[in-house]
Amino acid sequence: HMGPQSVDREVDSVCPFCGVGCLVTFQVRDEKIISVKGREGPANEGRLCVKGRFGMDYIHSPDRITRPLIRKAGVAKDVALLEGHTDWRDVFREATWEEALDLATLPLNRLRQLHGPKSLAGFGSAKGSNEEAYLFQKLVRTGFGSNNVDHCTRLCHASSVAALLEGVGSGAVSNPVRDVAHADLIIVIGSNPTANHPVAASWMKNAARRGTRIVLMDPRITDIGRHAWRTLQFKADTDVALLNAMLHVIVTENLCDETFLRERADHVAELKAHVRDYTPEAMSVVCGIPADTIREVARAYATAKAAMILWGMGVSQHVHGTDNVRCLIALASITGQIGRPGTGLHPLRGQNNVQGASDAGLIPMMYPNYQRVSDKSAQDWFEKFWDTKLDDQPGYTVVEIMHKALAPESDPHKVRGMYILGENPAMSDPDLHHARHALASLQHLVVQDIFLTETAWLADVVLPASAWPEKTGTVSNTDRTVQMGRQAVLPPGDAKPDLWIIQQIAQRMGLNWHYVGAHEGVAQVYEEMRQAMALTMGGIDWARLNAGSVTYPCVSADDPGQPIVFHDHFPTQDGRVRLVPASLIAAAEQTDADYPLVLITGRQLEHWHTGSMTRRATVLDALEPAATACMHGAEMGRLGLQPGQRIRVASRRGHVELALRQDNGTPLGAVFIPFAYVEAAANELTHAALDPFGKIPEFKYCAVRVESATAA
């Protein structure tokens, strides 16, 4: 309702929510963002979803932390407080930056001296900039002295990345989302793009209208199913059965692209032999999809002129997540559906910068650009580059670090001190009872965030950080496009840019870091990071990025960037794709008489991840104010439950109470709960079993019991 005259200024930036990476213009009046416009970006062309358009006032929430906070002497780290309504003043007192930074860092130094570098760990954030991710991992590696650094990629696509690095030599997407316009057929598997990548979903719907056939494969039928040519609602946990049966059809009906396989793939014979037993008839019994449908879809995919596969966490968050993705790589490879427009493999990245944070080395087994810490030549290079000695042992991953925090005193790798920047493991980790106790048991916890998250409640020192629109930095979206976010408003009170805080901690750990220039030296940090990533981002200097988005790989100033990769070779050692057969592995926890239903967790359109931002965004909170579980009407009828009533959902690890909503897209025998609500935290219920390769937890499958809350 406001004319342009009522805006003080407009600032071009990027949406801070999902990995689609829509470009935005923030409209500022009286130092507040009063509205957001979609800008012409490669991923969105002016489009925005409800979060990007109406979700930005979280930054002006009265809940923002505006002063450094110190835990009061004698106040225990009580995990029960997380669900109560305690006043923060009962737990923390305000402090100056000087005092807080000293109190944050001195105990870290002491623990390192007493117990060695591996007694410390750090979680960085996929919601910050590339520069913050790069500097944070550099701090852990060179200041803490180990590779105990990770972030939420471990909870979303770690298994996809493991399979992709093994198979095609790169963890990123091969084709951008908007290539769906060039595809005859797209497979959308284990993904609810309308809720989680809404603008990406809008391109899929546009393509469908122009004749692209969408094949939705998912245990939950979500909104995109309305646009699908075929919907395969397979039984949860049976991805490999369905995909191997498709491979079987393609192999036995001679639909393989033999030229492609001869010239560009390894271990073809093993794969073909392996899938021989996975007949559609046999696998139909396992996955619940009729054999004829499996045949029809396999033929359509193999014979399409161009076909693309896009997937989400329904694929990755299983103990067989890596195997699921191995099957997808095999499908694309044996049919030659890769390396051309409208083909390829696209793991839809969740957080706005999970691609960039991973690229920047915010992972325990790799330096920037996926160079393995165990590779001597990579270690030598970074030792020289950073002028320090580095640990050649991979660090622990997110869930492993939580286990290590609860390890016995005698464990030489017991984690005792942590620095957590912008992540909320007290909500996002599986089996929260365990994770929260692990965080509470730390001798020293420093949390840097914009709100008193559930994790911050357990901290010794809380450092008030900046929200995305309050700082300048770059992010890399799901398409590998690097984009510039610019400061639109100042952080509130004494809150500081994250890049400044990281450098302050580093200086107190003995590192002589003084990045210079505007916004805490962000351009200088970027240029240092770019040197470490010459093979992907060497051609994208700060000035170029300031002028517009660039998609890597881009190795020189005149390289326009490459939205589509793998035209004629893969970035593996021999340039060929490696096919890896997968066998059936069941979920780590099965249903039984006591816990007869499957719990599927996920997200919803209005709320982002652990809810710390979106539940403080007025419009989004008004749209979805309360936690709800979804069940099929027939399942509700069987259990004598009514829509709208409160239910109690219990697993072997905990229980939650929340309202029930009817959703006939949720399969029979299952309940779906979004994990954004602290008052009914879905991860109280989930199981911490890990995929052995990606170390990702099995968020998509555990056993629960559902009953009326009043009867319980």
Ligand code: SF4
């Ligand atoms: Fe933001 Fe993603 Fe929505 Fe685009 S689709 S506006 S990036 S949340």
